[in-house]
Amino acid sequence: MRNRRWRARSRATVRTPAERRAALILALVCLAVGYFFLHVLVDLAGHTTRALAASWAGRGDGAGMVTITGKTRTSGRSSGFTCWGDFTPEHAGPVRTGLRVHVHSCTPGDRVAVELVRGSPDSWNSASRVNQAYERGAGWARNLIVTIFIGGFCLVLGLLFAIGGIAVLIGVLRPTSRRPRGSPPSIRKRLGHSGSR
Structure with a gap:
């Protein structure tokens, strides 16, 4: 009975080339998915944190006035509207037209003090690519x-997939050791003692 358990355990440590390839592919997929989620986190959190600072504390990428030019119905099932306007910086600078603005009351022609949040053209998130303006508290x-x-x-x-991919990759790259198929040596033999005196 002990010999059977020992053989089963020794065979489980031996990985075939097909198993190693499958494990390597799994590790690479997990790492890619983990990178995707962590990249989205950095990309999205960076923009939304700046937008939160602008809308809550009034600290964005630049203060100025926005002139409301109109509003359009939000696509989808939502019954909301998207407000648009032209931003004029507080200090000298170019006027930015066609900005999406977040204000308490979207009335065309109104001028509202806002904070600009610049977009990132290389962002994966479409909402983070465009410039937006926030009225404080909106x-x-x-x-x-x-x-x-x-x-x-x-x-x-992101952390789950990344850690899982690293763990699988370590298991694939770690060299496997073959154990003997017979019963394990006794402690006395390992210590160099004979069975009888």
């Missing part, structure tokens, strides 16, 4: 929810 709840829940979701999944 839109902070959405930015807070995105920062906490979606950021936390991406962080957990």
Whole structure:
């Protein structure tokens, strides 16, 4: 009975080339998925954190005035509207037209003090690519929810896939040792003692 257990255990430590290839592919897939979620976390959290600072504390990438030019209905099932306007910086600088603005009341022709949040053209998230303007106290709840829940979701999944991929990769790269098929040597033999005196 002991010999059978020992043989089963020794065979389990031997990996075939096909098993190693499958494990390597699994490790690479896990690392790629983990990188994706962590990249989305950094990309999304960076923009939403700046947007949250602008909408809640009034600290964005630049203060100025926005002139509301109109609003359009939000696509999808939502009954909300997207507000648009032209941003004029507080100090000297170019006027930015066609910005998405977040204000308490979207009335065309109104001028509102806002904070600019610059977009990142290389961002994976479409909402993070465009410039936006926030009136203080407007839109902070959405930015807070995105920062906490979606950021936390991406962080957990990214770490799980990354750690899992690293663990599988270490297991693949670690050299496997073949154990003898017979019964394990006794402690006395390992210590160099004979069975009888």
